[in-house]
Amino acid sequence: MIVAYTVLAERKVLGWIQGRIGPNRVGPWGVLQPFADLLKFILKEDLVPDKSTKFIYFLAPLVALTCALLPIVVYPFGPTITTVDWSFLPYGLGDGITRLPLTIAQIDVGVLFVLAITSVGVYGIALAGWSSNSKYSLMGGLRSSAQMISYELAMGASILGVVMLAGTLDLNGIIYAQITSPFRWFIIPQIIGFVVFLIAAFAETNRVPFDLPEAETELVAGFHTEYSALKFALFFMAEYVNMFTVSVMCVVLFLGGWYVPGLGRIFEPGSIPYAAVSHVAFIGKICAFLFLYIWVRGTLPRFRFDQLMNFGWKFLLPVALGNVILTIIVVYFLNS
Amino acid sequence: MIGTALFFLFAGFAIACAVSMVYQKNPLYSAVSLVGVFVALSCIYVTLAAPFIAVVQILIYAGAIMVLVIFVIMLLNLDEDKPLTRLRYLYAVGGGLGLILLVQTMFIFYAVLRAPKDPVDTSQTAGKSLSIGQAMYTEYLLPVEIVGIMLLMAIIGGVILVRRLEPGQLKLVVDSELDKRHEEEEKDDYRIAF
């Protein structure tokens, strides 16, 4: 549990740092830059637009950040530790603990939980756009909610293939299913699903090339045009935490989560070094995805809105559904 | 003990949100309150050993239906409800009817109360997505298929309803409407003249 919480704290910092390679004045190599930024955000004047709908204006950033942070409780950060005797802990804390899963809450329907919470995250953006009472914000909010509704379908459909292969909705269960499957990683049988998921994930997090809701050149800054200081910081954090969330989903569903092939021969499965190495591997895979995000942001131009909708509904969704049907057929013949 | 406290917390939250939904004049406030009700109910479902339904509740109601509703409210840029100018006594009638309905439902539930007092131990099977899925595709296959066809019909119906009319058709609708209003105005003039 403590490991998981430390990771949670680290993740937020990491999400901050990823976008910034430039700063090098605060601390050695600029490692303290995010803290300086945060301090600035806190100390800045908090402007509230005169015509805004106050209550919803305050509610929106809270909703956005809460929905971004909630999925962390179901992430499988590492394998279950089973071989350690915890009775050395004081006050009888370790009594009766034989298994220590590196997950905060093990939910039977983990995949659905993450999907549900991220879909609620749309409210943050839509309400922010509406309550600011500014046309740029409203345009950004409308665009963003339309985009997120459209791409959620493709995202859900692309996950279905993995769920069918694994036969469970539990995130840890999916990882164990990948370990026991002949492919090791589900990216090999589910390459179509993976590509669709990746594209939909870019759209869900409003990143380039799908960052229409916050297209600077057209809409000033989209839904958070009217937000300043700490409230803007909350939106900013929510966006980066969302990036982290979809990276985790990608890694868990398609890249085997914390599993490192061949590690079981070096360390005993269930021991602490095994868990530690797996955990580092997990973080490493996520960092690779976060790097991919920034890479894509640096290279690709932005879509036009009708192109975005056409692409989502007429290409991505049919491909994802075709992948589901293909997987059904394959799974049926494998089982019979 | 904690379970009890949680239940009453969420139940209170749900009722407060529901009342606020009916009370608010602004449709967007109503929608946000309704989302609050859905989230509270989903938390209650978790305490009732139905995690799958709880998650699906958030996914479908809060994540899909209410987002659509809010989208439509924002798209149409709706104003606040205007208060009723005529037939104001109907408010009281509505309240009275509501009270009668409440008493009725409570009475029905009171009659049902010979139900088991303690929850049956369902920790093994019920509520898990596996058992729901098995029941869905064996025992209740036909209803599931019917629901699927109904959803398809809803998709088609939605697309047909919302499609833009051709300019010619639109002109017809607008013209007939204008004619009608014109006639009504003439009638009013007539009345005033005499």
Add this chain to the structure above:
Amino acid sequence: MEPSLATYLALSGILFTIGAVGVIYKRNAIGMFMCIELMLNAVNLTFIAFSRYYADTTGQLFVFMVMSVAAAEAAVGLGIIISFFRNRISVDVDDASILKN
């Protein structure tokens, strides 16, 4: 007081009544639509409560069906509201009186 089946049913009854009164009070179509959703949810709560206390999955399945119906209803209902708004620039149900005379 430990919540028993009766508590859940009472909560459901209260929510249902609020929804029903809301349908009477609200005059814009979207408000009425949302009140109907609230009533459906109240019924869902009874299904889940019964399913828990009788250890039967059928209740949860039925909730699933209700949710699909609600989704279909949302698609069609909002479609009707949008096309109505296009013709009348209003969502007030009192304005839907074209069949009156």
